[in-house]
Amino acid sequence: MFDLHRLRLLRELKHRGTLAAVATALSYAPSSVSQQLSQLEAEVGVRLLEPVGRRVRLTEQAEILVAHTEAVLERLERAEADIAASLTDLTGTLRIASFQTAALALVPTALDLLRDRHPHLRVHVTQMEPERALSALQARDFDLVLAEAYPGNPNPRPPELEEEDLLDDPLHLALPKPPDDAHAESPMAALRSLADHPWAMEPEGTSARHWAMTLCRDAGFEPDVRFETTDLLLHLRLVEQKHAAAFLPDLVWSGQHPTVALRQLPRGQRTRRIFTVVRRGRSQHPAVLACRDALRRAVILP
Template sequence: MLDVRKLRLLRDLARHGTIAAVADALSYTPSAVSQQLAALEREAGVPLLERTGRRVTLTPAGAIPVEHAEAVLAALAQADAALAAVRTGLIGPLRLGAFPSAVRTLLPAALVALGRAHPGLELRVTELDPVGVPDALRTGRLDVALVHDYDHVPIEPDPALDTEPLIDETMYLVGAASLAETADAPWITGTPGTLCHTAALRSCQAAGFTPRVRHHADDFSTVLSLVAAGQGVALVPQLAAADPPPSVTLTPLDTHRRTRIAYRRGTGRHPAIAACVAAIHASAAEYLSH
Protein backbone atom coordinates (compact mmCIF):
# COMPACT_ATOMS: atom_id res chain seq x y z
CA MET A 1 0.00 0.00 0.00
CA LEU A 2 1.30 3.46 -0.88
CA ASP A 3 2.39 5.69 2.00
CA VAL A 4 0.18 8.79 2.17
CA ARG A 5 3.00 11.13 3.16
CA LYS A 6 5.08 10.03 0.19
CA LEU A 7 2.03 10.30 -2.06
CA ARG A 8 1.67 13.90 -0.96
CA LEU A 9 5.28 14.55 -1.99
CA LEU A 10 4.62 13.10 -5.44
CA ARG A 11 1.55 15.31 -5.76
CA ASP A 12 3.61 18.34 -4.79
CA LEU A 13 6.32 17.41 -7.29
CA ALA A 14 3.72 17.29 -10.05
CA ARG A 15 2.65 20.80 -9.01
CA HIS A 16 6.06 22.44 -8.47
CA GLY A 17 8.09 20.66 -11.13
CA THR A 18 11.38 20.24 -9.26
CA ILE A 19 12.55 18.44 -6.13
CA ALA A 20 14.21 21.66 -4.95
CA ALA A 21 10.91 23.54 -5.15
CA VAL A 22 9.11 20.80 -3.20
CA ALA A 23 11.84 20.83 -0.56
CA ASP A 24 11.62 24.61 -0.27
CA ALA A 25 7.82 24.57 0.08
CA LEU A 26 7.95 21.95 2.84
CA SER A 27 11.15 23.12 4.58
CA TYR A 28 12.81 19.77 3.79
CA THR A 29 16.19 19.11 2.23
CA PRO A 30 16.20 18.06 -1.43
CA SER A 31 17.98 14.87 -0.36
CA ALA A 32 15.14 13.99 2.03
CA VAL A 33 12.53 14.53 -0.69
CA SER A 34 14.51 12.40 -3.16
CA GLN A 35 14.83 9.59 -0.64
CA GLN A 36 11.10 9.59 0.10
CA LEU A 37 10.21 9.55 -3.59
CA ALA A 38 12.65 6.71 -4.21
CA ALA A 39 10.98 4.78 -1.39
CA LEU A 40 7.59 5.43 -2.97
CA GLU A 41 8.84 4.00 -6.25
CA ARG A 42 9.92 0.85 -4.42
CA GLU A 43 6.47 0.58 -2.82
CA ALA A 44 4.80 1.05 -6.22
CA GLY A 45 7.04 -1.51 -7.92
CA VAL A 46 7.29 0.57 -11.11
CA PRO A 47 9.27 3.71 -12.09
CA LEU A 48 7.30 6.82 -11.19
CA LEU A 49 9.88 9.43 -12.18
CA GLU A 50 12.16 10.17 -15.11
CA ARG A 51 15.29 12.19 -14.41
CA THR A 52 16.91 14.38 -17.06
CA GLY A 53 19.75 16.35 -15.52
CA ARG A 54 18.20 18.32 -12.67
CA ARG A 55 14.69 18.01 -14.03
CA VAL A 56 12.30 15.31 -12.86
CA THR A 57 9.11 14.40 -14.70
CA LEU A 58 6.39 11.87 -13.98
CA THR A 59 6.24 8.67 -15.96
CA PRO A 60 2.81 7.51 -17.19
CA ALA A 61 2.76 5.23 -14.14
CA GLY A 62 3.66 8.17 -11.88
CA ALA A 63 0.69 10.14 -13.15
CA ILE A 64 -1.71 7.46 -11.89
CA PRO A 65 -1.25 7.98 -8.11
CA VAL A 66 -1.11 11.76 -8.61
CA GLU A 67 -4.50 11.60 -10.35
CA HIS A 68 -5.98 9.98 -7.23
CA ALA A 69 -3.96 11.92 -4.64
CA GLU A 70 -6.40 14.77 -4.02
CA ALA A 71 -9.32 12.38 -3.49
CA VAL A 72 -7.26 10.25 -1.09
CA LEU A 73 -6.06 13.24 0.92
CA ALA A 74 -9.57 14.73 1.01
CA ALA A 75 -11.01 11.44 2.29
CA LEU A 76 -8.45 11.35 5.09
CA ALA A 77 -9.27 14.96 5.97
CA GLN A 78 -12.98 14.10 6.12
CA ALA A 79 -12.24 11.19 8.44
CA ASP A 80 -10.22 13.48 10.71
CA ALA A 81 -13.08 16.00 10.71
CA ALA A 82 -15.57 13.29 11.67
CA LEU A 83 -13.37 12.21 14.59
CA ALA A 84 -12.94 15.80 15.74
CA ALA A 85 -16.73 16.21 15.76
CA VAL A 86 -17.13 13.60 18.51
CA ARG A 87 -14.46 15.07 20.76
CA THR A 88 -15.39 17.40 23.60
CA GLY A 89 -14.41 21.00 22.97
CA LEU A 90 -12.13 22.57 20.38
CA ILE A 91 -8.46 22.65 21.33
CA GLY A 92 -5.09 23.09 19.68
CA PRO A 93 -3.63 25.41 17.06
CA LEU A 94 -5.75 26.95 14.33
CA ARG A 95 -3.65 28.74 11.71
CA LEU A 96 -5.25 31.56 9.73
CA GLY A 97 -3.78 33.49 6.81
CA ALA A 98 -5.00 36.66 5.11
CA PHE A 99 -3.87 39.64 3.07
CA PRO A 100 -3.12 42.90 4.94
CA SER A 101 -6.39 44.78 4.39
CA ALA A 102 -8.40 41.77 5.59
CA VAL A 103 -6.16 41.26 8.63
CA ARG A 104 -6.83 44.86 9.58
CA THR A 105 -10.58 44.95 8.92
CA LEU A 106 -12.20 41.49 8.86
CA LEU A 107 -10.17 39.24 11.14
CA PRO A 108 -10.06 41.11 14.49
CA ALA A 109 -13.75 40.62 15.32
CA ALA A 110 -13.61 37.01 14.13
CA LEU A 111 -10.61 36.32 16.38
CA VAL A 112 -12.39 37.84 19.38
CA ALA A 113 -15.53 35.76 18.75
CA LEU A 114 -13.54 32.54 18.29
CA GLY A 115 -11.48 33.20 21.41
CA ARG A 116 -14.57 33.71 23.53
CA ALA A 117 -16.50 30.72 22.18
CA HIS A 118 -13.56 28.32 22.04
CA PRO A 119 -10.84 29.34 24.50
CA GLY A 120 -8.99 26.06 23.90
CA LEU A 121 -8.10 27.09 20.35
CA GLU A 122 -4.64 28.58 19.83
CA LEU A 123 -5.33 31.17 17.14
CA ARG A 124 -2.34 32.04 14.96
CA VAL A 125 -2.50 34.63 12.17
CA THR A 126 -0.07 35.02 9.28
CA GLU A 127 -0.22 37.97 6.90
CA LEU A 128 0.57 36.97 3.31
CA ASP A 129 -0.33 37.67 -0.30
CA PRO A 130 -2.97 35.33 -1.77
CA VAL A 131 -0.34 34.08 -4.22
CA GLY A 132 1.24 32.17 -1.33
CA VAL A 133 -1.97 30.74 0.11
CA PRO A 134 -2.38 27.49 -1.90
CA ASP A 135 1.03 26.13 -0.92
CA ALA A 136 0.57 27.22 2.69
CA LEU A 137 -2.76 25.36 2.89
CA ARG A 138 -1.51 22.30 1.04
CA THR A 139 1.48 21.88 3.35
CA GLY A 140 -0.52 22.48 6.54
CA ARG A 141 1.17 25.75 7.44
CA LEU A 142 -2.33 27.27 7.33
CA ASP A 143 -5.73 25.76 8.08
CA VAL A 144 -7.98 28.58 6.85
CA ALA A 145 -7.06 31.51 4.63
CA LEU A 146 -8.56 34.38 2.69
CA VAL A 147 -7.82 34.58 -1.02
CA HIS A 148 -9.00 36.97 -3.67
CA ASP A 149 -9.02 37.56 -7.38
CA TYR A 150 -9.89 40.46 -9.66
CA ASP A 151 -11.98 40.86 -12.79
CA HIS A 152 -8.77 41.23 -14.79
CA VAL A 153 -6.91 38.52 -12.83
CA PRO A 154 -9.19 35.48 -12.50
CA ILE A 155 -7.79 32.54 -10.53
CA GLU A 156 -8.22 28.93 -11.61
CA PRO A 157 -9.78 26.63 -8.95
CA ASP A 158 -7.20 24.58 -7.04
CA PRO A 159 -8.15 20.88 -6.82
CA ALA A 160 -6.55 20.63 -3.36
CA LEU A 161 -8.73 23.39 -1.88
CA ASP A 162 -12.37 24.12 -1.16
CA THR A 163 -13.49 27.75 -1.16
CA GLU A 164 -16.63 29.74 -0.45
CA PRO A 165 -17.52 33.36 -1.28
CA LEU A 166 -17.04 36.02 1.40
CA ILE A 167 -17.24 39.54 -0.05
CA ASP A 168 -17.28 41.32 -3.41
CA GLU A 169 -15.58 44.74 -3.39
CA THR A 170 -15.65 47.67 -5.78
CA MET A 171 -12.23 48.84 -6.97
CA TYR A 172 -11.41 52.55 -6.72
CA LEU A 173 -9.08 54.71 -8.75
CA VAL A 174 -7.24 56.98 -6.32
CA GLY A 175 -6.02 60.41 -7.39
CA ALA A 176 -7.84 60.78 -10.72
CA ALA A 177 -11.34 60.88 -12.18
CA SER A 178 -10.80 58.22 -14.87
CA LEU A 179 -8.26 55.64 -15.98
CA ALA A 180 -7.95 57.34 -19.37
CA GLU A 181 -6.39 60.45 -17.84
CA THR A 182 -3.71 58.45 -15.98
CA ALA A 183 -1.92 57.11 -19.07
CA ASP A 184 0.97 59.55 -18.55
CA ALA A 185 0.72 59.77 -14.76
CA PRO A 186 3.11 58.09 -12.32
CA TRP A 187 1.59 55.00 -10.70
CA ILE A 188 1.86 53.33 -7.30
CA THR A 189 1.37 49.56 -7.42
CA GLY A 190 2.04 46.52 -5.29
CA THR A 191 5.28 44.58 -5.42
CA PRO A 192 5.76 42.70 -8.71
CA GLY A 193 4.48 39.15 -8.31
CA THR A 194 1.55 40.10 -6.06
CA LEU A 195 -2.03 39.93 -7.29
CA CYS A 196 -2.51 43.64 -6.57
CA HIS A 197 0.40 44.52 -8.87
CA THR A 198 -0.93 42.28 -11.65
CA ALA A 199 -4.46 43.69 -11.25
CA ALA A 200 -3.22 47.27 -11.63
CA LEU A 201 -1.21 46.44 -14.75
CA ARG A 202 -4.04 44.55 -16.42
CA SER A 203 -6.62 47.20 -15.59
CA CYS A 204 -4.45 49.82 -17.27
CA GLN A 205 -3.75 47.56 -20.24
CA ALA A 206 -7.50 47.00 -20.65
CA ALA A 207 -7.82 50.80 -20.81
CA GLY A 208 -5.24 50.92 -23.59
CA PHE A 209 -1.95 51.78 -21.91
CA THR A 210 0.84 50.37 -19.75
CA PRO A 211 1.23 52.24 -16.45
CA ARG A 212 4.42 54.13 -15.68
CA VAL A 213 5.13 52.71 -12.21
CA ARG A 214 7.11 54.97 -9.89
CA HIS A 215 6.54 53.37 -6.46
CA HIS A 216 5.81 49.88 -5.12
CA ALA A 217 3.90 49.53 -1.85
CA ASP A 218 1.87 46.58 -0.55
CA ASP A 219 0.13 48.32 2.36
CA PHE A 220 -2.84 50.30 1.09
CA SER A 221 -2.52 52.87 3.88
CA THR A 222 0.95 53.62 2.53
CA VAL A 223 -0.45 53.76 -1.00
CA LEU A 224 -3.09 56.31 0.03
CA SER A 225 -0.47 58.41 1.82
CA LEU A 226 1.75 58.42 -1.27
CA VAL A 227 -1.18 59.51 -3.44
CA ALA A 228 -2.00 62.27 -0.93
CA ALA A 229 1.63 63.40 -1.19
CA GLY A 230 1.28 63.78 -4.96
CA GLN A 231 3.46 60.80 -5.79
CA GLY A 232 1.09 59.16 -8.24
CA VAL A 233 -2.23 57.41 -8.74
CA ALA A 234 -3.29 53.92 -7.70
CA LEU A 235 -6.03 51.33 -7.49
CA VAL A 236 -7.38 50.28 -4.10
CA PRO A 237 -10.24 47.95 -3.11
CA GLN A 238 -13.23 48.90 -0.98
CA LEU A 239 -11.74 47.53 2.25
CA ALA A 240 -8.79 49.89 1.89
CA ALA A 241 -10.84 52.92 0.87
CA ALA A 242 -12.90 53.35 4.05
CA ASP A 243 -10.85 56.18 5.56
CA PRO A 244 -8.76 57.94 2.90
CA PRO A 245 -6.80 61.16 3.51
CA PRO A 246 -9.07 64.23 3.04
CA SER A 247 -7.25 65.43 -0.08
CA VAL A 248 -7.52 62.12 -1.95
CA THR A 249 -10.05 61.61 -4.75
CA LEU A 250 -11.72 58.19 -4.96
CA THR A 251 -13.40 57.18 -8.22
CA PRO A 252 -15.37 53.90 -8.24
CA LEU A 253 -14.63 51.68 -11.23
CA ASP A 254 -16.68 48.98 -12.87
CA THR A 255 -14.24 46.31 -11.69
CA HIS A 256 -14.24 44.21 -8.54
CA ARG A 257 -12.11 42.20 -6.15
CA ARG A 258 -13.70 39.00 -4.87
CA THR A 259 -12.57 37.50 -1.57
CA ARG A 260 -13.15 33.84 -0.70
CA ILE A 261 -12.47 31.69 2.35
CA ALA A 262 -10.22 28.73 1.50
CA TYR A 263 -9.31 25.54 3.34
CA ARG A 264 -7.96 22.12 2.41
CA ARG A 265 -10.38 19.93 0.52
CA GLY A 266 -12.29 17.70 2.92
CA THR A 267 -11.71 19.83 6.05
CA GLY A 268 -14.81 22.01 5.81
CA ARG A 269 -16.75 19.93 8.35
CA HIS A 270 -13.96 19.91 10.92
CA PRO A 271 -15.50 21.70 13.91
CA ALA A 272 -12.60 24.14 14.29
CA ILE A 273 -12.60 24.99 10.59
CA ALA A 274 -16.39 25.36 10.52
CA ALA A 275 -16.32 27.62 13.60
CA CYS A 276 -13.61 29.76 12.07
CA VAL A 277 -15.43 30.10 8.75
CA ALA A 278 -18.66 31.07 10.51
CA ALA A 279 -16.84 33.68 12.60
CA ILE A 280 -15.23 35.22 9.51
CA HIS A 281 -18.60 35.38 7.71
CA ALA A 282 -20.17 37.09 10.74
CA SER A 283 -17.29 39.55 11.06
CA ALA A 284 -17.43 40.45 7.36
CA ALA A 285 -21.20 40.99 7.48
CA GLU A 286 -20.86 43.20 10.53
CA TYR A 287 -18.00 45.24 9.04
CA LEU A 288 -19.77 45.84 5.74
CA SER A 289 -23.01 46.85 7.47
CA HIS A 290 -21.40 50.02 8.88
Protein backbone atom coordinates in the same frame (compact mmCIF):
# COMPACT_ATOMS: atom_id res chain seq x y z
CA MET B 1 -0.08 -1.96 -0.54
CA PHE B 2 1.87 1.24 -1.14
CA ASP B 3 3.39 3.10 1.83
CA LEU B 4 1.30 6.20 2.60
CA HIS B 5 4.23 8.13 4.03
CA ARG B 6 6.19 7.71 0.80
CA LEU B 7 3.13 8.60 -1.25
CA ARG B 8 2.86 11.83 0.74
CA LEU B 9 6.48 12.63 -0.08
CA LEU B 10 5.72 12.19 -3.77
CA ARG B 11 2.72 14.47 -3.39
CA GLU B 12 4.88 17.06 -1.59
CA LEU B 13 7.34 16.96 -4.46
CA LYS B 14 4.57 17.74 -6.94
CA HIS B 15 3.44 20.78 -4.93
CA ARG B 16 6.83 22.09 -3.79
CA GLY B 17 8.82 21.43 -6.93
CA THR B 18 12.19 20.28 -5.60
CA LEU B 19 13.58 17.63 -3.27
CA ALA B 20 15.26 20.38 -1.27
CA ALA B 21 11.95 22.19 -0.76
CA VAL B 22 10.28 18.98 0.40
CA ALA B 23 13.14 18.30 2.80
CA THR B 24 12.96 21.84 4.22
CA ALA B 25 9.18 21.75 4.65
CA LEU B 26 9.23 18.39 6.44
CA SER B 27 12.53 18.85 8.32
CA TYR B 28 14.18 15.92 6.54
CA ALA B 29 17.57 15.60 4.93
CA PRO B 30 17.32 15.77 1.11
CA SER B 31 19.09 12.39 0.90
CA SER B 32 16.39 10.86 3.10
CA VAL B 33 13.61 12.18 0.84
CA SER B 34 15.43 10.83 -2.22
CA GLN B 35 15.90 7.45 -0.59
CA GLN B 36 12.23 7.19 0.39
CA LEU B 37 11.12 8.04 -3.14
CA SER B 38 13.51 5.43 -4.55
CA GLN B 39 11.92 2.86 -2.27
CA LEU B 40 8.49 3.94 -3.49
CA GLU B 41 9.61 3.40 -7.08
CA ALA B 42 10.68 -0.11 -6.12
CA GLU B 43 7.28 -0.76 -4.49
CA VAL B 44 5.34 0.51 -7.50
CA GLY B 45 7.61 -1.14 -10.04
CA VAL B 46 7.76 1.81 -12.45
CA ARG B 47 9.82 4.94 -12.80
CA LEU B 48 8.26 7.86 -10.91
CA LEU B 49 10.82 10.63 -11.42
CA GLU B 50 12.85 11.75 -14.40
CA PRO B 51 15.68 14.29 -14.45
CA VAL B 52 15.16 17.70 -16.06
CA GLY B 53 18.42 19.61 -15.81
CA ARG B 54 19.26 19.77 -12.12
CA ARG B 55 15.69 19.07 -11.07
CA VAL B 56 13.30 16.18 -11.41
CA ARG B 57 9.73 15.95 -12.62
CA LEU B 58 6.98 13.43 -12.05
CA THR B 59 6.28 10.82 -14.69
CA GLU B 60 2.76 10.07 -15.92
CA GLN B 61 2.57 7.13 -13.49
CA ALA B 62 3.66 9.37 -10.61
CA GLU B 63 0.88 11.84 -11.46
CA ILE B 64 -1.62 8.97 -11.28
CA LEU B 65 -0.31 8.03 -7.83
CA VAL B 66 -0.50 11.63 -6.62
CA ALA B 67 -4.14 11.91 -7.74
CA HIS B 68 -5.02 8.83 -5.70
CA THR B 69 -2.97 10.12 -2.76
CA GLU B 70 -4.95 13.38 -2.82
CA ALA B 71 -8.18 11.38 -2.56
CA VAL B 72 -6.84 9.35 0.38
CA LEU B 73 -5.64 12.45 2.23
CA GLU B 74 -8.96 14.19 1.63
CA ARG B 75 -10.77 11.24 3.18
CA LEU B 76 -8.41 11.29 6.16
CA GLU B 77 -9.07 14.99 6.66
CA ARG B 78 -12.80 14.26 6.67
CA ALA B 79 -12.19 11.62 9.33
CA GLU B 80 -10.26 14.17 11.37
CA ALA B 81 -13.16 16.61 11.00
CA ASP B 82 -15.65 13.98 12.15
CA ILE B 83 -13.54 13.22 15.23
CA ALA B 84 -13.28 16.92 16.07
CA ALA B 85 -17.05 17.35 15.63
CA SER B 86 -17.68 14.55 18.12
CA LEU B 87 -15.86 16.46 20.87
CA THR B 88 -17.46 19.11 23.05
CA ASP B 89 -14.42 21.41 23.19
CA LEU B 90 -12.73 22.85 20.11
CA THR B 91 -8.95 22.53 20.47
CA GLY B 92 -5.88 22.24 18.28
CA THR B 93 -4.36 24.75 15.86
CA LEU B 94 -6.01 26.53 12.95
CA ARG B 95 -3.57 27.96 10.39
CA ILE B 96 -4.80 30.96 8.39
CA ALA B 97 -3.16 32.90 5.55
CA SER B 98 -4.51 36.35 4.69
CA PHE B 99 -3.54 39.19 2.39
CA GLN B 100 -2.81 42.55 4.04
CA THR B 101 -6.07 44.51 3.90
CA ALA B 102 -8.21 41.58 5.04
CA ALA B 103 -5.67 40.84 7.78
CA LEU B 104 -6.02 44.41 9.04
CA ALA B 105 -9.75 44.96 8.59
CA LEU B 106 -11.30 41.55 9.33
CA VAL B 107 -8.91 39.13 11.01
CA PRO B 108 -8.51 40.90 14.41
CA THR B 109 -12.28 41.03 14.94
CA ALA B 110 -12.63 37.40 13.86
CA LEU B 111 -9.89 36.47 16.35
CA ASP B 112 -11.83 38.24 19.13
CA LEU B 113 -14.92 36.21 18.29
CA LEU B 114 -13.00 32.94 18.12
CA ARG B 115 -11.28 33.62 21.44
CA ASP B 116 -14.61 34.30 23.14
CA ARG B 117 -16.34 31.19 21.76
CA HIS B 118 -13.42 28.76 21.57
CA PRO B 119 -10.75 29.78 24.09
CA HIS B 120 -8.77 26.55 23.63
CA LEU B 121 -8.41 26.89 19.87
CA ARG B 122 -4.96 28.13 18.89
CA VAL B 123 -5.06 30.33 15.77
CA HIS B 124 -1.91 30.98 13.76
CA VAL B 125 -2.10 33.80 11.17
CA THR B 126 0.38 34.48 8.36
CA GLN B 127 0.19 37.50 6.06
CA MET B 128 0.66 36.21 2.53
CA GLU B 129 -0.59 37.17 -0.91
CA PRO B 130 -3.22 34.78 -2.36
CA GLU B 131 -1.03 33.66 -5.26
CA ARG B 132 1.43 32.07 -2.81
CA ALA B 133 -1.07 31.21 -0.10
CA LEU B 134 -3.29 29.07 -2.32
CA SER B 135 -0.35 26.93 -3.38
CA ALA B 136 0.62 26.58 0.27
CA LEU B 137 -2.96 25.59 1.09
CA GLN B 138 -2.73 22.74 -1.42
CA ALA B 139 0.54 21.71 0.19
CA ARG B 140 -1.27 21.62 3.57
CA ASP B 141 0.73 24.48 5.08
CA PHE B 142 -2.56 26.27 5.89
CA ASP B 143 -6.12 25.26 6.77
CA LEU B 144 -7.86 28.38 5.42
CA VAL B 145 -6.85 31.19 3.08
CA LEU B 146 -8.42 34.61 2.66
CA ALA B 147 -8.20 35.38 -1.05
CA GLU B 148 -9.31 38.03 -3.54
CA ALA B 149 -10.47 38.12 -7.16
CA TYR B 150 -10.40 41.25 -9.30
CA PRO B 151 -12.93 42.09 -12.05
CA GLY B 152 -12.29 40.24 -15.28
CA ASN B 153 -9.59 38.08 -13.68
CA PRO B 154 -11.22 34.74 -12.89
CA ASN B 155 -8.73 32.29 -11.44
CA PRO B 156 -9.86 28.67 -11.88
CA ARG B 157 -9.35 26.69 -8.69
CA PRO B 158 -8.19 23.08 -8.44
CA PRO B 159 -11.11 20.75 -7.71
CA GLU B 160 -9.71 19.89 -4.26
CA LEU B 161 -10.17 23.51 -3.11
CA GLU B 162 -13.51 24.95 -2.00
CA GLU B 163 -14.42 28.65 -2.00
CA GLU B 164 -16.98 30.57 0.04
CA ASP B 165 -17.79 34.23 -0.68
CA LEU B 166 -17.22 36.70 2.14
CA LEU B 167 -17.87 40.18 0.74
CA ASP B 168 -17.58 42.47 -2.28
CA ASP B 169 -15.01 45.17 -1.55
CA PRO B 170 -15.48 48.44 -3.51
CA LEU B 171 -12.48 49.66 -5.53
CA HIS B 172 -11.63 53.31 -6.24
CA LEU B 173 -9.25 55.47 -8.19
CA ALA B 174 -7.22 57.36 -5.55
CA LEU B 175 -6.10 60.78 -6.76
CA PRO B 176 -2.89 62.50 -5.67
CA LYS B 177 -4.79 65.80 -5.76
CA PRO B 178 -8.50 66.78 -5.75
CA PRO B 179 -10.00 66.90 -9.25
CA ASP B 180 -10.77 70.34 -10.71
CA ASP B 181 -14.35 69.38 -11.53
CA ALA B 182 -15.22 66.08 -9.85
CA HIS B 183 -18.80 66.01 -11.08
CA ALA B 184 -18.11 66.66 -14.77
CA GLU B 185 -15.35 64.13 -15.22
CA SER B 186 -16.31 60.59 -16.25
CA PRO B 187 -14.54 57.60 -14.65
CA MET B 188 -12.60 56.91 -17.86
CA ALA B 189 -11.67 60.59 -18.22
CA ALA B 190 -10.44 60.64 -14.63
CA LEU B 191 -8.19 57.69 -15.44
CA ARG B 192 -6.85 59.34 -18.59
CA SER B 193 -6.05 62.53 -16.69
CA LEU B 194 -3.44 60.54 -14.75
CA ALA B 195 -1.75 59.07 -17.81
CA ASP B 196 1.44 61.07 -17.20
CA HIS B 197 1.43 60.73 -13.41
CA PRO B 198 3.50 58.19 -11.43
CA TRP B 199 1.58 55.14 -10.19
CA ALA B 200 1.79 52.76 -7.24
CA MET B 201 0.74 49.20 -8.07
CA GLU B 202 1.18 45.68 -6.80
CA PRO B 203 4.08 43.66 -8.27
CA GLU B 204 4.10 41.90 -11.63
CA GLY B 205 2.53 38.46 -11.48
CA THR B 206 -0.27 39.38 -9.08
CA SER B 207 -3.91 39.42 -10.14
CA ALA B 208 -4.21 42.99 -8.81
CA ARG B 209 -1.41 44.18 -11.11
CA HIS B 210 -2.89 42.43 -14.14
CA TRP B 211 -6.28 44.04 -13.46
CA ALA B 212 -4.77 47.51 -12.90
CA MET B 213 -2.64 47.38 -16.06
CA THR B 214 -5.62 46.22 -18.13
CA LEU B 215 -7.76 49.05 -16.75
CA CYS B 216 -5.15 51.69 -17.65
CA ARG B 217 -4.58 50.22 -21.11
CA ASP B 218 -8.34 50.21 -21.75
CA ALA B 219 -8.22 53.93 -20.94
CA GLY B 220 -5.58 54.37 -23.64
CA PHE B 221 -2.28 54.69 -21.77
CA GLU B 222 0.60 52.68 -20.33
CA PRO B 223 0.96 53.64 -16.64
CA ASP B 224 4.29 54.90 -15.32
CA VAL B 225 4.63 52.42 -12.44
CA ARG B 226 7.34 53.77 -10.13
CA PHE B 227 6.30 52.07 -6.89
CA GLU B 228 5.70 48.31 -6.67
CA THR B 229 4.59 46.67 -3.44
CA THR B 230 1.84 44.48 -2.04
CA ASP B 231 1.63 46.91 0.92
CA LEU B 232 -1.52 48.91 0.16
CA LEU B 233 -0.90 51.13 3.19
CA LEU B 234 2.24 52.31 1.41
CA HIS B 235 0.15 52.90 -1.72
CA LEU B 236 -2.15 55.05 0.40
CA ARG B 237 0.73 57.01 1.93
CA LEU B 238 2.21 57.69 -1.50
CA VAL B 239 -1.13 59.06 -2.69
CA GLU B 240 -1.56 61.15 0.48
CA GLN B 241 1.83 62.77 -0.09
CA LYS B 242 1.11 63.30 -3.81
CA HIS B 243 3.82 60.95 -5.06
CA ALA B 244 1.53 58.58 -6.95
CA ALA B 245 -1.95 57.65 -8.09
CA ALA B 246 -3.29 54.23 -7.11
CA PHE B 247 -6.28 51.93 -7.08
CA LEU B 248 -7.42 51.40 -3.48
CA PRO B 249 -10.15 49.20 -1.95
CA ASP B 250 -12.48 50.21 0.87
CA LEU B 251 -10.87 47.74 3.27
CA VAL B 252 -7.67 49.79 3.32
CA TRP B 253 -9.43 52.30 5.59
CA SER B 254 -10.90 49.64 7.90
CA GLY B 255 -14.19 51.54 8.21
CA GLN B 256 -12.57 54.96 8.68
CA HIS B 257 -13.17 58.00 6.46
CA PRO B 258 -10.99 58.05 3.30
CA THR B 259 -7.98 60.34 3.56
CA VAL B 260 -7.54 61.02 -0.17
CA ALA B 261 -9.75 62.12 -3.05
CA LEU B 262 -11.48 59.17 -4.72
CA ARG B 263 -13.13 58.73 -8.07
CA GLN B 264 -15.46 56.00 -9.24
CA LEU B 265 -14.08 53.40 -11.63
CA PRO B 266 -15.75 52.38 -14.93
CA ARG B 267 -18.72 50.05 -14.69
CA GLY B 268 -17.82 46.42 -14.21
CA GLN B 269 -14.54 47.36 -12.49
CA ARG B 270 -15.82 48.67 -9.17
CA THR B 271 -15.46 45.76 -6.73
CA ARG B 272 -13.13 42.89 -5.92
CA ARG B 273 -14.49 39.67 -4.49
CA ILE B 274 -13.15 38.57 -1.09
CA PHE B 275 -13.59 34.90 -0.22
CA THR B 276 -12.23 32.08 1.91
CA VAL B 277 -10.66 28.94 0.48
CA VAL B 278 -10.16 25.57 2.18
CA ARG B 279 -9.34 22.07 1.05
CA ARG B 280 -12.50 20.14 0.31
CA GLY B 281 -11.76 17.48 2.91
CA ARG B 282 -11.24 20.18 5.56
CA SER B 283 -14.37 22.20 4.86
CA GLN B 284 -16.52 20.59 7.58
CA HIS B 285 -13.88 20.67 10.30
CA PRO B 286 -15.36 22.51 13.32
CA ALA B 287 -12.38 24.91 13.47
CA VAL B 288 -12.84 25.87 9.82
CA LEU B 289 -16.60 26.29 10.26
CA ALA B 290 -16.02 28.45 13.35
CA CYS B 291 -13.47 30.59 11.54
CA ARG B 292 -15.68 31.15 8.52
CA ASP B 293 -18.55 32.10 10.82
CA ALA B 294 -16.32 34.55 12.73
CA LEU B 295 -15.15 36.16 9.49
CA ARG B 296 -18.73 36.57 8.26
CA ARG B 297 -19.63 38.24 11.54
CA ALA B 298 -16.52 40.45 11.33
CA VAL B 299 -17.78 41.77 7.98
CA ILE B 300 -21.03 43.06 9.45
CA LEU B 301 -19.74 44.30 12.82
CA PRO B 302 -18.99 48.05 13.04
